[in-house]
Every structure is written in structure tokens, then in C-alpha cells.
Amino acid sequence: MAEPHALVSLEGHTLVVTMNRPEARNALTGEMLSIMVEAWDRVDSDDQVRSCVLTGAGGAFCAGADLKSMSRNAPDKSFSNGSFDPSRIEGLLKGRRLTKPLIAAVEGPAIAGGTEILQGTDIRVAAESAKFGVSEPRWGLFPMGGSAVRLPRQIPYTVAADLLLTGRHITAAEARDIGLVGHVVPDGQALARALELAHLINDNGPLAIRAILKTIRDTEGMHEEEAFKLDAKYGIEVFASADAKEGPKAFTEKRKPHFQGR
Numbered sequence: 476m477a478e479p480h481a482l483v484s485l486e487g488h489t490l491v492v493t494m495n496r497p498e499a500r501n502a503l504t505g506e507m508l509s510i511m512v513e514a515w516d517r518v519d520s521d522d523q524v525r526s527c528v529l530t531g532a533g534g535a536f537c538a539g540a541d542l543k544s545m546s547r548n549a550p551d552k553s554f555s556n557g558s559f560d561p562s563r564i565e566g567l568l569k570g571r572r573l574t575k576p577l578i579a580a581v582e583g584p585a586i587a588g589g590t591e592i593l594q595g596t597d598i599r600v601a602a603e604s605a606k607f608g609v610s611e612p613r614w615g616l617f618p619m620g621g622s623a624v625r626l627p628r629q630i631p632y633t634v635a636a637d638l639l640l641t642g643r644h645i646t647a648a649e650a651r652d653i654g655l656v657g658h659v660v661p662d663g664q665a666l667a668r669a670l671e672l673a674h675l676i677n678d679n680g681p682l683a684i685r686a687i688l689k690t691i692r693d694t695e696g697m698h699e700e701e702a703f704k705l706d707a708k709y710g711i712e713v714f715a716s717a718d719a720k721e722g723p724k725a726f727t728e729k730r731k732p733h734f735q736g737r
């Protein structure tokens with residue numbers, strides 16, 4: 476039987492989503508994207524899930540859209556007949572952000588759609604020989620995963636423009652230097668490091684984590700004064716929770732806090 480194009484497993488409180496077409500460097504398919512949307516829905520709705528890791532099988536993250544199937548079945552048909560709204564591609568987290576932290580664990584290539592989905596993640600770990608790039612224009616394509624908007628907001632403008640316009644690939648070390656990824660680890664260690672970070676997050680108060688993420692997301696681009704109003708609203712809700720009582724109590728009693736998410 477054919478393998479599913481993405482695998483989803485719960486490891487402790489972390490949902491691990493693995494893009495799974497190693498023979499095509501995990502190039503995206505409709506099936507892969509719909510499994511990913513189901514996984515994102517689970518992250519948002521399942522209280523057992525406190526964090527999520529996105530990775531790829533077989534030593535690759537993702538080589539972007541499947542160029543071979545694109546030449547058989549041109550995407551512009553779905554754009555023009557209205558069957559697909561490209562302003563929101565949930566599988567790629569374009570127009571949707573998760574309510575819980577998402578950590579990318581990148582081994583090997585993260586090219587085009589692979590670097591595009593990376594921009595929807597919160598914390599990014601790359602193996603030393605990982606490669607990044609928004610290379611759609613090399614094939615006459617537009618980076619429809621949102622990079623023309625999102626990349627210049629996430630890294631310095633001139634570097635974003637350079638990557639978007641040249642389509643060139645960069646190494647993990649360069650990606651860390653420009654702030655596209657935060658951690659570079661030896662090859663084969665990206666998932667392990669991502670899970671370590673996930674476990675640190677999972678040990679924190681889940682309401683505090685969700686409120687911090689919501690504040691980051693909802694205040695993006697806002698004037699500071701307006702932003703602080705939301706910051707205060709979300710923060711006060713956390714302070715009113717049982718978990719915010721449990722944390723200081725655990726400190727005083729010299730034990731680990733037992734958070735219940737309420």
C-alpha cells in the first residue's frame with residue numbers, strides 16, 4: 476500500500492508532522508497539504524497538544540511544489556476557475572497561524588514552498604547541510620506561499636529582496652546569520668533538538684504560552700500603544716488563571732509546577 480504523503484504522531488504533548496515523500500525530497504502534493512491542515516486543526520483543538528514540530532522524511536525538509544505534476548496540471552486553472560483561493564493556503568500556514576508553538580526541524584533542502592512554509596513556523600532548527608531558498612522565479616513561478624509579503628517582514632529588507640529576486644540557495648549558517656533560522660545543529664540532529672525545545676515549552680504554563688503567541692500574532696504591525704492594550708488584556712487573563720497561582724506556589728514549595736491549563 477502507498478505511504479501517506481504526511482505522517483502525524485503524538486510524542487508526549489508534541490504533535491510531530493512529517494512530510495513524507497522522500498523519493499521526491501518531500502515535494503508538496505494536495506494529499507500532503509490536506510493531511511497538514513487536519514494536523515493544524517488538531518493542534519488548535521486538542522488540549523493534549525501543547526506544541527508541534529514540522530519536519531521531513533529521508534533527510535529532506537521540502538522541495539516545494541511538485542514541479543513534475545505542475546507541468547501536467549497547471550495551477551492557474553484552479554486560480555481562474557475560482558476553485559482555489561490563493562490568498563489563503565492553510566496547509567502552508569499562509570493566512571493561518573497556529574494557536575500553539577510550531578517548531579521546524581530542517582534536514583537537507585527546504586526550497587521554494589519548503590522555505591515558504593518555514594515562515595509560518597515560530598522556532599526553526601536547521602541541520603548544518605540544510606539549504607534554503609525561494610527559487611520559484613527560476614521556473615517562472617511566483618512564490619505563492621506568501622514569501623513576497625512575509626519574508627521582508629521576517630528578515631532584513633535587502634536580504635529578503637535578494638533571495639526573492641535571485642532565487643539563489645543559501646546554507647544553514649547563512650540562514651542563521653540573517654535570522655531565518657535560530658539554531659544550527661549537526662546533521663541528523665534537527666528533530667532531536669526541535670523536540671528538546673518543544674519539551675521546554677510543554678513544561679511551561681499552557682495558558683501563558685498561548686497568550687504570548689496570540690499577543691505576538693495579533694499585535695504584528697500595530698502601533699505600540701494599541702498593541703499594549705491587547706498585551707494587557709491577554710496578560711491579565713493569564714494572571715487570573717489557576718496556573719498563575721500554581722507557578723509561584725510551586726516555586727515557594729521548591730517543586731515543579733503542575734499546570735492544568737486553567
Ligand SMILES: C[C@H](/C=C/C(=O)SCCNC(=O)CCNC(=O)[C@H](O)C(C)(C)COP(=O)(O)OP(=O)(O)OC[C@H]1O[C@@H](n2cnc3c(N)ncnc32)[C@H](O)[C@@H]1OP(=O)(O)O)[C@H]1CC[C@H]2[C@@H]3CCC4=CC(=O)CC[C@]4(C)[C@H]3CC[C@]12C
Pocket residue numbers: 498499500502503505508537538539540541542543544549550553559561564567584586587588589610611614616617618619620
Ligand atoms: C507556488 C507555490 C510553490 C511553488 C514551488 O515550490 S515551485 C518548486 C520549486 N522547487 C524547486 O525549485 C526545487 C527543485 N529541486 C531541486 O532543486 C533539487 O531537487 C533539491 C535541491 C531540492 C534536492 O537536490 P538533490 O540533489 O538532493 O536531489 P535531486 O536528485 O535533485 O532530487 C531527488 C528526486 O526528487 C525529485 N524532486 C526534487 N524536487 C522536486 C520537486 N520540486 N518536484 C518534483 N520532484 C522533485 C527529483 O526530480 C528526483 O527524482 P528523480 O526521479 O530522480 O528525477 C505552490 C505552493 C502550494 C501550491 C498550491 C497547493 C494547492 C494546489 C492544489 C491544486 O490542486 C492546484 C495547485 C495548487 C493551487 C498549488 C499551486 C502552487 C502552490 C501555490
